[in-house]
Amino acid sequence: MRSKHLLGYRRRARVGVNVVMVLIVLLLVMPLWYVLNNAFKVEREILRRPLVLLPSAMTLDSVARSFVAMKYPRCFMNSAIVLVLSCGFLLSLGSLAAFGIAMANTRFLNTVYVVLVAMITLPFQLAMVPLIFLLKGLGLINSYLGIALVYTGWFMPFIIFLYTGFIRTVPKELEEAGRVDGCGLLRSFVSIYAPLLKPITGTVLILRGVPIWNDLLVPIITISRSTMSTLPLKLYSFIGTPGSTAIRWNLVFGSTFIVSLPILLVFLFLQRYFVRGVAAGAIKG
Amino acid sequence: MVKAGLSQIQRRHLVCFLFTLPALAVVFVFFLFPMLRALLFSFTNWDGIARTYQWVGLKNFEAVVADSVFKQIVFNTFYLAIIYVPVLNVVALLLAVGIYNAGKAGNVYRAMLFFPNLLSMTVIGMIWNIIYRYDGLLNQFLNAIGLKILIQDWLGQVNTVLPAMSVTIIWFAVGYYLLIYLAGLNTVPVEIYESAEVEGVSSWQKLVRITIPLIAPSITINAVLSTIGIITLFDLPFVLTRGGPGFKSQTIAMHVYAYAFQQLRTSYALALAVILGGFAILITALELNLLRRREEVAR
């Protein structure tokens, strides 16, 4: 029952919105274009004409040299292993714990839950210094397991918060039906609930996966061997802080490009899940 | 069927508790325990390397609060929070509305606006340092469009450094927060907007009277998350300004690091970290209280 007038108004409004959005997006993305641009420029040309890339000034040299100088494959693998281990722990232990909390609904466990949620607000700096000693004592410096456990401990409260909220929205009947069929709690978790957790698991993976991949603070305090270095750490030791970079701008931009590329690609392919994930996290909140 | 000593319900509760144990163990050992130790050490004079230390009560806290930079860093942290949180949320909300109304192209915008959020802090600091330099992109741009009068040393002046830093942080975070707002927007039934249009309600009124009250939960989450985020943020300000000029952009989180690794005063670092933690909990509780109440009203 829409009048033509309304449709026309809609169309004009839509065009207007799009124009504004395009401008804003271009402005926002411009710094990234700048990096992309310079990663493929001949060294001489790098600080001139920031936004333009002439075919005559293009080269793959910066990217190639950065790739070698950073020992990229090794770092990439380190980052990947840390990510998989951390997420593995967080997802498995977190969902299990959330299940326990949601199912039991005892005062004790509910209090534990509240304490956990409160812990989300605590800054990492507070644990940083004693953590170094702890890891050293346990022999977990320079080990994948050590880093993964730090991330697990740090992000677990948030994970449990998300999972518990989600599980609480699942009707109790499901579990009761399972019990009637002879499912113990563990079986019902594995067979009934785990599959249901897929959407929230996607959320979790993205919400914590990205910060873990890009994190600098934990690797700085746990890794001293360059063979164990993760990508962000390698980039940092390569680039340093902006003022101390060598005039090796080609290496700076080249390395920035190859470090940022994987996650941008993953995002482009898994966009749908990202959005759904954040959305699910938000609504449930 | 009933085991001797434990009723079926009690057994269930025990099993549930066992389920939580592995996770709780990791959290305790690798997060809570170090934090408690930090809390404990903040009352001693442990210097981070030596094997022995003594109890000094509140001396560290007194010293930290009496430090001439304390007022500055607390001010900076709160100033940053007060600019950042509202501006970020307004921008994110407007962009979300824009994407919502943009039709098919909205997905492209949404994706591209999220790119900054995928970058590592080192990269962001490097890029924005190049932008803000006196001979950097921003000033070149201003020069090109004839706004020469606005050319200045963005990161080197006391009145522009914090706003400049906020812009960078917003650039980084907006893509994420607008996704949450989009989710909220998608929960609003389209019919409400349609009937509003038929009645000739203006866009502005649509936004304020309809949208905002209906997405109140999203606003709450974003407000709380962004507040915690900015208060504990360390890497980005550090890489961008190192706290300068002087201490004008030094936040509490940065100063914990400075105490620990530049001034080698571990006990001060821990005391300040405890203070930071206290602030975080307090502010979050206040915000939640305030916003949850408005959520109720909105409903």
Next chain:
Amino acid sequence: MKKALLVLAILLLISGFAFSAGQQGGEKTVVLTCAMMAGDIPEETQAFLDVFASENPDIKVDFTNVPQDLEVYLQPKAASGEMPDFISVNGGSFGADLMDRGILVDLKDTFAAKNTIDAVKPQFTSPSGKLFGICGGVSTSLIYYQVQAFKDLGLTIPENWEDFLALCEKIKKAGKIAVIITPGDGTMSNTLWSHGFANNVVPKYPDYAKRFREGTMVLDTPEFADVYAKGKLLFDKGYTQPGAVSTQYMPGNEMYIQGKSVQHFAGSWLAGMVLKTDFETGVYMPPWNAKGVTKIPIVATETGWGVSEGPHKAQAIRLLDWINGKGYHYYQNARGNIPHLKDPMGPVVLDDRIKTYLEKLYSYKQTAGLWFEYIPAETMTLTFQLYQEVLTDQKTPREAAAAFDKAARDAVKK
């Protein structure tokens, strides 16, 4: 899809464990962890370390480049006992501290120490008399200038502060930038701060290093305040580049190399880079002295190397002896800095302009060191942060002096 991911995850995990197991590796080869500050020569450093490794097949070198904040990088590692085997270390209190805690090795009897000139050993000696590091070169800071610009404007080398100001005024009137300073990060301490301190404070307190260690250094004085005031003067009068407050080390260097400024106040370790400009560049001694008073120039050390106590210290010492012996020329040629060795054992690349400058430098009886060699570690970031505050009018020079004075005393009281 999920299965594929699971398989991938398991594969990654397995390869991960395999790799880390492999790292513990052969008992025959020692993996030497090497954390060096090589931001300007990362590729060259990797290259010469590879040469060392090829000459020493029982050693594998694991090189990590450390960005400028050396102390900040090492401190947590020192705290947890995870020091790299071979490190870059600055002369000064941080290294001395680590030495006396038994974290570093006393290098007194090494070949490297015996091959190093004595003048650069005190800065690397701890209060208990142990040598905790070998310096990486002799360093000083000086003023690079465009020779042609001086000729065009009829300028002569200034010999004191007033003449320097007059010179800058002439350059400014000609519409050019007179001098580049870098208060954006700690590198300005190598130039403005150290020369100010050398000329204003050292004459009255020649035992300054000892005083700093004991906490009896007097800094709340007009002379020390003037160290900050001089820089502020340059800034207020517009002799420095616009946007100076946030200008950092490398951007400042780039500016001079691109010819944007007539003079550049920087370190001798940059000579390799700065003297390669398209235009002719000369060097002269910074005239921070008053008229009629002799200059006190800087003769100091560059970031050097140290060895950590640990199972690999023998191999680390071999690397140390190599870098300060047979392998020195690889490092020196890459940097173009001033050698500290009695016998460089290889071709030394040193610009003639620097050679001439050195002759003049060594003729001075009284010299001073660079800031990091004598101020307490806790005050190291304060030097330039106070400076930024003075430039932006948050503190007066005297207030800055008082703040630094307090911090220096507090550091020792601790």
